[in-house]
Amino acid sequence: MRGLPLRRLVTLATLAAVGTATLGATAACGEDNGAGAASGPVTLRLGYFPNITHAPAVVGVEKGIFAEKLGGDVELDTKTFNAGPAAIEAVFSGALDATYIGPNPTVNAFSKSKGQAVRVVSGAASGGVALVVKPGITSVEQLRGKKIATPQLGNTQDVALRYWLKEKGLETTKEGGGDVKVVPQENAQTVETFGSGAIDGAWVPEPFVSRLVNAGGKVLVDERDLWPDKKFVITNLLVSTKFLKAHPDVVKKLVEGQVAANEFVNSKPDEAQQAVSDHIGKITGKPLDLKLIKQAWPTLEFTNDPIPASLKAGLDHAVAVGLTQPVDLNGLYDLKYLNEVLKTQGKAEVSQP
Numbered sequence: 148m149r150g151l152p153l154r155r156l157v158t159l160a161t162l163a164a165v166g167t168a169t170l171g172a173t174a175a176c177g178e179d180n181g182a183g184a185a186s187g188p189v190t191l192r193l194g195y196f197p198n199i200t201h202a203p204a205v206v207g208v209e210k211g212i213f214a215e216k217l218g219g220d221v222e223l224d225t226k227t228f229n230a231g232p233a234a235i236e237a238v239f240s241g242a243l244d245a246t247y248i249g250p251n252p253t254v255n256a257f258s259k260s261k262g263q264a265v266r267v268v269s270g271a272a273s274g275g276v277a278l279v280v281k282p283g284i285t286s287v288e289q290l291r292g293k294k295i296a297t298p299q300l301g302n303t304q305d306v307a308l309r310y311w312l313k314e315k316g317l318e319t320t321k322e323g324g325g326d327v328k329v330v331p332q333e334n335a336q337t338v339e340t341f342g343s344g345a346i347d348g349a350w351v352p353e354p355f356v357s358r359l360v361n362a363g364g365k366v367l368v369d370e371r372d373l374w375p376d377k378k379f380v381i382t383n384l385l386v387s388t389k390f391l392k393a394h395p396d397v398v399k400k401l402v403e404g405q406v407a408a409n410e411f412v413n414s415k416p417d418e419a420q421q422a423v424s425d426h427i428g429k430i431t432g433k434p435l436d437l438k439l440i441k442q443a444w445p446t447l448e449f450t451n452d453p454i455p456a457s458l459k460a461g462l463d464h465a466v467a468v469g470l471t472q473p474v475d476l477n478g479l480y481d482l483k484y485l486n487e488v489l490k491t492q493g494k495a496e497v498s499q500p
Contacts, residue, residue, distance in 0.1 A: 189397055190222045191390075194234045194246030197227050197427045199353045199435075199443050200381050203271045204247040206419050207408035209426040216404035221397055227430055230299070239264060244390040245401060247271055250380050250458045251303040251465070258474040266391055266481040268398060269405045270453035270497075271382040275446045276304060278311075278368040279341075279359040280348030285367075287315045290327050296340065296349035300331040301470045303381075303461065307370060308350035310464035319468070338362060352381065353443035354435065361439075369446070378448065379457035391481065399484040405451065406488050412449045420444060451489065455480055455500040476500075 193213070195204035207213045214223050226243060228234040231252030237243035238256065245268075248256075256265045284290065290312070297305035300321060308329060309319045317326040330346055334355045340346045342362050349359060350368075360366065371377035384405050391398050412419040420440045428434030458476070465471040479500075486496040 188220055188222060189394055190224050191217065191394075191397055191401065192224045192226060192242065192244045193401070194226045194228055194237060194243045194248075196229065196234075196247065197430045199423060199440060200249075200272050200275050200447065201247045202412055202419065202423055202447070203382075203405060203408040203449055205426045206412055206422045207404055209422040210408075210411060212408045212411060213401065213404040216407060217397065217400045221400065231302070235265075238385075238387050243387070245384065245386040245398075247382055248385050249303050249382060250461050251301070251306065253383050253385055253458065253479070254462050254465075254471075254474055254476070256385070257476065257479050258471075262475070262478050264388055265385050265479075266388055267383045267385050267453050267455075267479055268391070268481055269384040269402050269485045270380060270451050271384055271405065271409070271449065273378045273381055273448040273450050273452075273454060273457075274371050275353040275356070275381055275443065276307065276351070276370040277356045277366045277446070278308065278348060278350045278370075279356055279364040280367045282363065282365050284347065287312075287317070287367075290347070291317060292326070292328075293347035294328045294330050294345070296330045296332050296337045296346045296351070298331065298334050298337075298351060301465070302331075304350045304352060305329065305331060306461060306465045306468065306470060307373075309468040309470070311368065311373065313468055321470070353446055354439050356446065357439050357442045361442075371446070374457060374460075378450075378452075378454055379461070380454040381447075383453050383458075395484075399487065402484045403488050406485070406492070406494075409449045409451055416444065451485060452497045453480065453482070455498075459500075 195201045197205060208225055217223055231249050234243065234246045234248055235252050235256045238246060253267060295308060297308050299305060312319055312327050319325040319327055319329050323329060332340065334351055337349045337351060337355060338358050341349060341359055341364060348364065348367065370379065386398055420437060423440055424434045424437045462474055466473055482497055482499045489496050
């Protein structure tokens, strides 16, 4: 779905126009603007990606769950993105108040703003990532000298691949050298290059795992098998600290919407899958194949727990392979409203790091 025209997409060109204000906006995110709690109509600008790993967001918008929970005093303004850096840039520039986002952009946003700009208020999804290779490859040693794609240099899946290879004794370089040649490319391109034989495999999220399998590949590593209890964060709900301080009541309602969306996704999977297909069709002009969604669905767990330990471990892995510097994540999570909502509904609360 990368590269497809998206309705109301905030383009990088547009963001660049306001990029000069990024640092100032970032610093301001740590300060209360004196607005206090919401009084009168408030607009909540919510970002998300039109894909399966953001199913709670997609379903929450498509089925009107967020709008219902936010109520008549809050106008929901949704924006769709193809990549995490663009969504984070929108938060920094003040064009976005909250967004569903992956773990690596979450860490980058927190680090670049020196812990001031953003807070994670809920989890959304876990899993849905795998290494798919040509059928003839049956062991990690057979990857020596092969070309393996990832979505982007330094992104969450890129780090996971490089760290796994390092643990197996195989080296990689940022320039694509080493024992295994890592080739960063857009996921949609990866399906084409795998089919043509230009790459030997890819470490990617759904639905591209399923697409590669359908193109003749096989799963060599299901990333769930590398994590305790098979759980690792793939999608968080992140909010601007500035918006959180100005409108805590709105953020709590947004979290209520997230919890309700996950309840819908988990209790009515068939309806949720159809909603994902329909909504993506409205945005891109082409519904996502329902069979593909059903194929990918079991590899994901839709959970409100942001699984902080896995985000910290992912950061440690990025440091280990030389793709980032250590970051103090203290203060990243604000799960107060999530736990209030869960407690009210008689559900198990999640641990605040």
